[in-house]
Amino acid sequence: MATSVTPVRGMRDFLPAEKERREQAIAIIRSSFASFGYQEIETPALEDVARLTSGLGGENEKMIFAVLRRGLDPAAPLLPRNAVDLGLRFDLTLPLARFVATNAGVLGDVSRVMQIAPVWRAERPQKGRFRQFMQCDIDIIGEPSTLGESELIVATSAALRALGIKDAYVRLNDREILYGLLEACGLDQPLFDRTLIVVDKLDKIGVDGVATELTTKLGVSDQSATALRRLLEQFADRDQTDTDGILALLPATVPTAARERMIAIRDAVTTGDERIQLRLDVSLVRGMGYYTGPIFEIGHPASSSSVAGGGRYDRMIGRFLRRDIPACGFSIGFERILDLLDLPEDAQAGVALLYDDTCPTGRLLQAQVALVEAGYKVRLVRAAKRRATQLGRLYEDGIRFIVRAADIQDVTRLPLSPLTPPRPGIE
Amino acid sequence: MATSVTPVRGMRDFLPAEKERREQAIAIIRSSFASFGYQEIETPALEDVARLTSGLGGENEKMIFAVLRRGLDPAAPLLPRNAVDLGLRFDLTLPLARFVATNAGVLGDVSRVMQIAPVWRAERPQKGRFRQFMQCDIDIIGEPSTLGESELIVATSAALRALGIKDAYVRLNDREILYGLLEACGLDQPLFDRTLIVVDKLDKIGVDGVATELTTKLGVSDQSATALRRLLEQFADRDQTDTDGILALLPATVPTAARERMIAIRDAVTTGDERIQLRLDVSLVRGMGYYTGPIFEIGHPASSSSVAGGGRYDRMIGRFLRRDIPACGFSIGFERILDLLDLPEDAQAGVALLYDDTCPTGRLLQAQVALVEAGYKVRLVRAAKRRATQLGRLYEDGIRFIVRAADIQDVTRLPLSPLTPPRPGIE
Numbered sequence: 001m002a003t004s005v006t007p008v009r010g011m012r013d014f015l016p017a018e019k020e021r022r023e024q025a026i027a028i029i030r031s032s033f034a035s036f037g038y039q040e041i042e043t044p045a046l047e048d049v050a051r052l053t054s055g056l057g058g059e060n061e062k063m064i065f066a067v068l069r070r071g072l073d074p075a076a077p078l079l080p081r082n083a084v085d086l087g088l089r090f091d092l093t094l095p096l097a098r099f100v101a102t103n104a105g106v107l108g109d110v111s112r113v114m115q116i117a118p119v120w121r122a123e124r125p126q127k128g129r130f131r132q133f134m135q136c137d138i139d140i141i142g143e144p145s146t147l148g149e150s151e152l153i154v155a156t157s158a159a160l161r162a163l164g165i166k167d168a169y170v171r172l173n174d175r176e177i178l179y180g181l182l183e184a185c186g187l188d189q190p191l192f193d194r195t196l197i198v199v200d201k202l203d204k205i206g207v208d209g210v211a212t213e214l215t216t217k218l219g220v221s222d223q224s225a226t227a228l229r230r231l232l233e234q235f236a237d238r239d240q241t242d243t244d245g246i247l248a249l250l251p252a253t254v255p256t257a258a259r260e261r262m263i264a265i266r267d268a269v270t271t272g273d274e275r276i277q278l279r280l281d282v283s284l285v286r287g288m289g290y291y292t293g294p295i296f297e298i299g300h301p302a303s304s305s306s307v308a309g310g311g312r313y314d315r316m317i318g319r320f321l322r323r324d325i326p327a328c329g330f331s332i333g334f335e336r337i338l339d340l341l342d343l344p345e346d347a348q349a350g351v352a353l354l355y356d357d358t359c360p361t362g363r364l365l366q367a368q369v370a371l372v373e374a375g376y377k378v379r380l381v382r383a384a385k386r387r388a389t390q391l392g393r394l395y396e397d398g399i400r401f402i403v404r405a406a407d408i409q410d411v412t413r414l415p416l417s418p419l420t421p422p423r424p425g426i427e
Numbered sequence: 428m429a430t431s432v433t434p435v436r437g438m439r440d441f442l443p444a445e446k447e448r449r450e451q452a453i454a455i456i457r458s459s460f461a462s463f464g465y466q467e468i469e470t471p472a473l474e475d476v477a478r479l480t481s482g483l484g485g486e487n488e489k490m491i492f493a494v495l496r497r498g499l500d501p502a503a504p505l506l507p508r509n510a511v512d513l514g515l516r517f518d519l520t521l522p523l524a525r526f527v528a529t530n531a532g533v534l535g536d537v538s539r540v541m542q543i544a545p546v547w548r549a550e551r552p553q554k555g556r557f558r559q560f561m562q563c564d565i566d567i568i569g570e571p572s573t574l575g576e577s578e579l580i581v582a583t584s585a586a587l588r589a590l591g592i593k594d595a596y597v598r599l600n601d602r603e604i605l606y607g608l609l610e611a612c613g614l615d616q617p618l619f620d621r622t623l624i625v626v627d628k629l630d631k632i633g634v635d636g637v638a639t640e641l642t643t644k645l646g647v648s649d650q651s652a653t654a655l656r657r658l659l660e661q662f663a664d665r666d667q668t669d670t671d672g673i674l675a676l677l678p679a680t681v682p683t684a685a686r687e688r689m690i691a692i693r694d695a696v697t698t699g700d701e702r703i704q705l706r707l708d709v710s711l712v713r714g715m716g717y718y719t720g721p722i723f724e725i726g727h728p729a730s731s732s733s734v735a736g737g738g739r740y741d742r743m744i745g746r747f748l749r750r751d752i753p754a755c756g757f758s759i760g761f762e763r764i765l766d767l768l769d770l771p772e773d774a775q776a777g778v779a780l781l782y783d784d785t786c787p788t789g790r791l792l793q794a795q796v797a798l799v800e801a802g803y804k805v806r807l808v809r810a811a812k813r814r815a816t817q818l819g820r821l822y823e824d825g826i827r828f829i830v831r832a833a834d835i836q837d838v839t840r841l842p843l844s845p846l847t848p849p850r851p852g853i854e
Contacts, residue, residue, distance in 0.1 A: 005528040005747050008473045008513055013526050015533065016466035016540075023457070023467065030450070035775070035799045037806030040446045044438035044559050045472065045515075045545065046492070065473070066495040068511050070549045077504040084495050086435055088472075099440050101432040106442065108820075110809065113443075118472065122497045132471050147788050151807060154792050158799065264788070272792025320432050348462070361574050361691070365581050365699025372462040372585065379464030380578060382537065393535075 010123065010131030022134075022334075024343050025163060026116055029136050029332065032162040036155035038114035038138045043095040045118070049087040051098060056316060058289045060090040063121040065131075088120035092137045093290075093313070093329055100141055100327075101320035110142040112151075130335060139329035141317070146261050149294045149312060150268035152330040156298065156308050157276050159332065164342030168307065169277040170269070171240075171297045173284035174261055175311075180254030181282065185227035187220065193289060194218055199232075200285035207232050232283055240279035250282070261294055290316050296330070302340055308332045350398045351376040351416065354383045355405040363408065370411045371403070392422030437550065437558030449561075449761075451770050452590060453543055456563050456759065459589040463582035465541035465565045470522040472545070476514040478525060483743060485716045487517040490548040492558075515547035519564045520717075520740070520756055527568055527754075528747035537569040539578075557762060566756035568744070573688050576721045576739060577695035579757040583725065583735050584703050586759065591769030595734065596704040597696070598667075598724045600711035601688055602738075607681030608709065612654035614647065620716060621645055626659075627712035634659050659710055667706035677709070688721055717743050723757070729767055735759045777825045778803040778843065781810045782832040790835065797838045798830070819849030 007013050014022060030040065046067060053061050066084040089095050092115045100107065115137045123129050138155060140148040153170055160168050178199070182192050198213045205213070211229040214220040220228075231251075238246055243266050247259050262280060269276050286295040286309055295311035310330030318324035351371055355364050364380065371378045379399070384390040391402070401416045408414060434440050441449060457467065473494060480488050493511040516522050519542045527534065542564045550556050565582060567575040580597055587595050605626070609619050625640045632640070638656040641647040647655075658678075665673055670693050674686050689707060696703050713722040713736055722738035737757030745751035778798055782791050791807065798805045806826070811817040818829070828843045835841060 005525055007525075007529065008471050008475065011471035011473060013471070013529060014469040015530065016468055019467045019469050022469075027454075035804050036795065037804065039443035040450065041443060042441040042446050042449075044434050044440070045547075046435045046438060046559070048435060065497075065513070067515075068493040068495055068507060070492075072507045074507055077506050079504050080495060080499045080501055080510065083507065083510050086492070088494075098432055098434075102434065102440060103442065112806065120472075132473070145788075147791075147807070150788055150792060151795075154796060158796065268788035268792055271787075271789025273796050360698075361572075361577055361695035362698025364574075365577060365695055368463065368578075369581060369585070369700050377462050377464065379539065380574070 008131070010125035010129075012130060012132070020346075021338065021341070021343065025334070025338065025341055026134075026136070028162050028343075029159050029334075030114070030116060032159040033114045033136075033138055033155060036112075036138075036151070036158065038112045038155065040114045040116070041096075041099060042115070042117065043089075043092075043099050045088055045120075046086045047089055047095055047098060049084050051320075052087045052090065052094065054319065056094055056097075056290050056319065057090055058287060060121060063123055064088065064090060065120050065122055090121050091119050092117060092135050092331070093139070093316070096137070096139055096141075096329070097313075097316045097327075098320050100317050100325065104321060107141070110140065113139045113141060115139075128335070134334035136332040136334050137329055139327060141327045142325055143328070144314075144326040146264040146268065146294065148326070148328045149261075149265050149296065150272065152310060152328060153265070153269050153276065153296060154272045156310075156330045156332065157273060160298065160307070160337070161275070163337065163340075165300065165307070165337060165340045167302075168298050168300050169279055171279050171281040171284050171299055171306070172262060172265060172294065173281055173296070174258045174294050175291050176258035176293065177250065177254050177262075177282050178285065180251060180258065181231055182228070183253040184251035185231065186224045187228070191218060191220065195220070196285050197287075199228075199283065200287060202232065202283050207236070235282050240281050241277070243278070243280045246280045246282065258293075265294060286311055294328070300340060303336055305336060306333065307336050307340070346377075346398060348375065348377050349400045351378045351401040351403060352381045352394050352399045352419075353378055353403050353405055354381050356383050359405040363411070364405050366411045367403065367405065367408055367414055371414060376401070388422070391419060395419050395422055435558070437552035437556075439557060439559070447773075448765065448768070448770065452761070452765065452768055453561075453563070455589050455770075456586050456761075457541070457543060459586040460541045460563075460565055460582060463539075463565075463578070463585065465539045465582065467541045467543070468523075468526060469542070469544065470516075470519075470526050472515055472547075473513045474516055474522055474525060476511050478747075479514045479517065479521065481746065483521055483524075483717050483746065484517055485714060487548060490550055491515065491517060492547050492549055517548050518546055519544060519562050519758070520566070520743070523564070523566055523568075523756070524740075524744045524754075525747050527744050527752065531748060534568070537567065540566045540568060542566075555762070561761035563759040563761050564756055566754060568754045569752055570755070571741075571753040573691040573695065573721065575753070575755045576688075576692050576723065577699065579737060579755060580692070580696050580703065580723060581699045583737075583757045583759065584700060587725065587734070587764070588702070590764065590767075592727065592734070592764060592767045594729075595725050595727050596706055598706050598708040598711050598726055598733070599689060599692060599721065600708055600723070601685040601721045602718050603685035603720065604677065604681050604689075604709050605712065607678060607685065608658055609655070610680040611678035612658065613651045614655070618645060618647065622647070623712050624714075626655075626710060627714060629659065629710050634663070662709050667708050668704070670705070670707045673707045673709065685720075692721060713738055721755070727767060730763055732763060733760065734763050734767070773804075773825060775802065775804050776827045778805045778828045778830060779808045779821050779826045779846075780805055780830050780832055781808050783810050786832040790838070791832050793838045794830065794832065794835055794841055798841060803828070815849070818846060822846050822849055 064087040067086040069085045211225045214225045290313045291311040292314045293312035297306035298308040312328040314326045368378045492515040494513040496512045638652040641652045717740045718738040719741045720739035724733035725735040739755040741753045
């Protein structure tokens, strides 16, 4: 055995306090999404590796944990690509598209679907990045209009509010606005997607960095790079809540349909829930290449990266089903919101049932069952010699009442003593 | 793309109704275990493959989904065993032992731990066997006495009761009773574990089958096989609730300590909760080789296999930590209990907000938010032409109220109409 025993690189054990917090947050998200009519589904953690690497996952396809075929000849060497047949999913959207294709016969015309589940990516481990992490997604399948995006934004905003996260704001854009901007700068369509990957780094490398990288790495002309730099600078100075003002500034290469989508979503969302703050940010890219229309994120002043992200992907399900079905989705970055939570305390009071070797085990368990049925959370605890230290730890661990098993005369009348916070400096 | 789009072989998609039932059951189990003082933890789905194949997992080690190393040279052929470094866990006990070794410094002397999570086994797909399935485990780490086993049995029985599962009974045995029986039949210790694998098939192949397999496959003498057959027949006829009677029949080769453990657990469990039915079944084996003392299962008249199983494994954590820590655990076979559940209906009423193209989206979303805040589960539904069919489906799907968006005058006073069960034979 190894001398140091650690979890797999980039993955985490969760101790009880952290796990409880995570489950509490998941329960709130699940209940909030259910209230907005989303029905939860589940897909297996593994998918065929050929499906995972079909070009829809962008950079994530390079980070797949691939699974060795079963039943291989242990003595026959083979190439890595021939050794694998399955892979752990890197997101919940691609498995959902496969799910919709598999179950198309039993799903209705429009489905509102929720998924809360782990995904795996073999990323270089770094602060805040993990190789197994949770995603909480809602998706609307079969709705072609901006009602879909609007519903997703209202429901996700409500879920974050239910988690006690205040001051969140929505950033909205559209893939066709981005394409229109690139076209106005004289860029060629074959370069659009690679250009957007560079524009996506705007927050990190700034306008100058973007312009430099476009000319040096992609061979974009100085003229086009300068034009794009001017456009980005112009929009960076604008008040992003002034949707109409920003739309008026967009070049004629941006299609009317994209402008109308932005107005429709803004009107629906802000009428639907006036607490939602909406910003039109024409530099918002969103990494995934499969988006086809509106894209959106939720930002928060206390988080440097977005806390939720999504968009419309009308052409993904068709890859599996051979006929396109319009779809859009929104995903909460679960690991990113954990620091922002403001959760209520556990309402169920904790009781420690303190025992020593003189207590008959049967009597002890009888008392535990009676207290559980009275609504308490009951832990059996062997009484320690350093009693004050022990009680202090129990208090920190959420215990609010003590029952000494030695004092029990009658399990129908258990002597609960309140446990008070430990006084500092004792022992 | 493949013409038929299916989940990975042996794994399942869960549609909303089934997923809801599963999550409802999980929430009940989680809450019930928490009431009995178990604290939930989580470990990653992946562990080092060397740890998973260290000999503690028995047959399960042959069913590991192993993960290809990252960063391999795509052009260099290699042997399967050199291609992998990680594997998906096949149970929750081995990862727990690793977790205890990793986190020994921060865990208390005695930990009561709960895990509810999926595991993966590349089993031959067959009815009721899946390659990804859920386990719900509780374990007590650091408790050497039979208080541990007794607590586990009381808490697991309560969880099954909370799920509406009645008529469950506990089967109890001890590894040392099994060894004592084999010794009494003149078997040699090196053959014990392989013999028990055969005895474990008793339910399927009967006493004769066991005796035949022992002589033909393991080379056990006719005399020993006959002696074991007689013992098994003798105990098969006994009333298993008569613990004292059965213990009195055991040969002298069964150590006193094992007999005392059976009595201690019986007394503690039946005093602790008199609803628990306990049976002493000296032919109970439990598959896993890592058990060191008491072993137990929960059976149910409506289930051919056990619905929960566990035991004491005092020497497993030492494999990782280099010092033994006593431990015992009990695992609910989640997939097996799903058919036995009797769950309450969803208490939150479902509302369908019926709209058509004349309804402004913002107003629709405003009505949805208002209804959600009033405590309803609200789904937006485009009104269909075949209205009676649509309403019938909505009723089946849990919807109990309808609001027609076209009738909304004021979102603070929404016109809810109750939805009645569809009348058969209409349309």
